[in-house]
Amino acid sequence: MQRRKFIERSAISLAGISLGSGLISTNLFAMTKNTSTKPVAVATWNFQNATKLAGAMLEDGASALDAVEKGVMVEESNLKNTTVGDGGAPDRDGNVTLDACIMSPDGNAGSVVYLKEIAHPVSVARKVMEETPHVMLAGEGALQFAIQQGFKRKNLLTEESEKAWKEWLEHKQYKPIINIENHDTIGMLCMDENGDIAGACTTSGLSYKMNGRVGDSPIIGAGLFLDNEIGGAVGTGMGEAIMKSVGSFLIVELMRQGKNPQEACKEAVLRTIKQNANFRDFQVAYVAMNKKGEIGSYCIHKGFSYAKFHNGESTNNPSDSYLKD
Ligand code: SD4
Numbered sequence: 415m416q417r418r419k420f421i422e423r424s425a426i427s428l429a430g431i432s433l434g435s436g437l438i439s440t441n442l443f444a445m446t447k448n449t450s451t452k453p454v455a456v457a458t459w460n461f462q463n464a465t466k467l468a469g470a471m472l473e474d475g476a477s478a479l480d481a482v483e484k485g486v487m488v489e490e491s492n493l494k495n496t497t498v499g500d501g502g503a504p505d506r507d508g509n510v511t512l513d514a515c516i517m518s519p520d521g522n523a524g525s526v527v528y529l530k531e532i533a534h535p536v537s538v539a540r541k542v543m544e545e546t547p548h549v550m551l552a553g554e555g556a557l558q559f560a561i562q563q564g565f566k567r568k569n570l571l572t573e574e575s576e577k578a579w580k581e582w583l584e585h586k587q588y589k590p591i592i593n594i595e596n597h598d599t600i601g602m603l604c605m606d607e608n609g610d611i612a613g614a615c616t617t618s619g620l621s622y623k624m625n626g627r628v629g630d631s632p633i634i635g636a637g638l639f640l641d642n643e644i645g646g647a648v649g650t651g652m653g654e655a656i657m658k659s660v661g662s663f664l665i666v667e668l669m670r671q672g673k674n675p676q677e678a679c680k681e682a683v684l685r686t687i688k689q690n691a692n693f694r695d696f697q698v699a700y701v702a703m704n705k706k707g708e709i710g711s712y713c714i715h716k717g718f719s720y721a722k723f724h725n726g727e728s729t730n731n732p733s734d735s736y737l738k739d
Pocket of ligand 1: 617649650
């Protein structure tokens with residue numbers, strides 16, 4: 415029987431057997447309560463549908479890698495999410511181009527950038543990791559590879575996103591600044607029953623970006639990094655700032671040096687603030703998990719939160735921020 419269910423059922427039956435003695439039953443229940451931090455799933459923003467799915471899979475014994483892939487796919491399929499997967503906002507020329515990456519506990523990684531017409535770029539990234547000698551495939555080559563692997567082409571520009579893009583075209587204001595109210599990139603970290611960590615990150619990037627622009631999300635070390643001996647980190651927000659500080663790699667290295675996930679995320683954000691005089695104009699946010707299953711997060715602007723699923727409970731957790739209002 416799967417471990418958590420076993421613990422719950424044992425606790426219930428033990429409590430039942432000892433009904434005659436309140437004291438004994440309480441003690442037995444306390445002894446059998448599951449206090450382990452594993453398994454656990456966390457994701458950027460309030461993507462609880464994604465963490466619930468991944469968390470339920472983990473509790474049923476799935477590997478961190480399978481759970482993290484399926485978890486982020488929830489948002490890739492969500493047409494209301496206009497910065498991930500199907501329904502993602504196009505670039506300024508009307509092309510929907512997707513970036514995604516995945517990392518497994520053994521340190522292997524796969525990534526796709528500027529991928530068109532494929533609704534689940536994270537799964538193509540996993541195929542790159544598992545079926546090729548490479549880490550990253552781009553554009554037309556990534557699309558050809560996906561088709562060879564059996565993925566189906568699909569028009570990802572929905573009526574709504576086309577309409578919004580056409581409205582944007584009327585003013586054509588291109589500001590390489592993220593509206594801090596409009597972040598939807600999903601980065602997720604999962605720790606399975608064995609304590610192994612996997613991560614994934616997937617996005618359509620900045621809305622109305624320049625054609626050819628690639629952000630941090632598919633860059634190993636920027637939007638995602640993990641070391642199964644230490645922990646993992648994922649980022650969201652202004653990709654350019656995250657890339658310039660190799661934020662997720664930095665956080666994992668800071669955890670290696672002894673910082674907890676919260677301290678490490680804060681240090682990475684402080685570096686970005688130091689590096690960018692215009693830091694008030696954009697958001698950068700990180701979530702990190704260490705090998706103990708402890709979670710931390712930090713961001714520039716108030717308003718970021720992370721979703722977590724642990725021990726049957728789904729929560730949305732507001733992050734501490736540098737700017738308080
Ligand atoms: C990017 N980091 O492409 C992504 C954008 C993002 O929520 O996080 N949006 O720069």
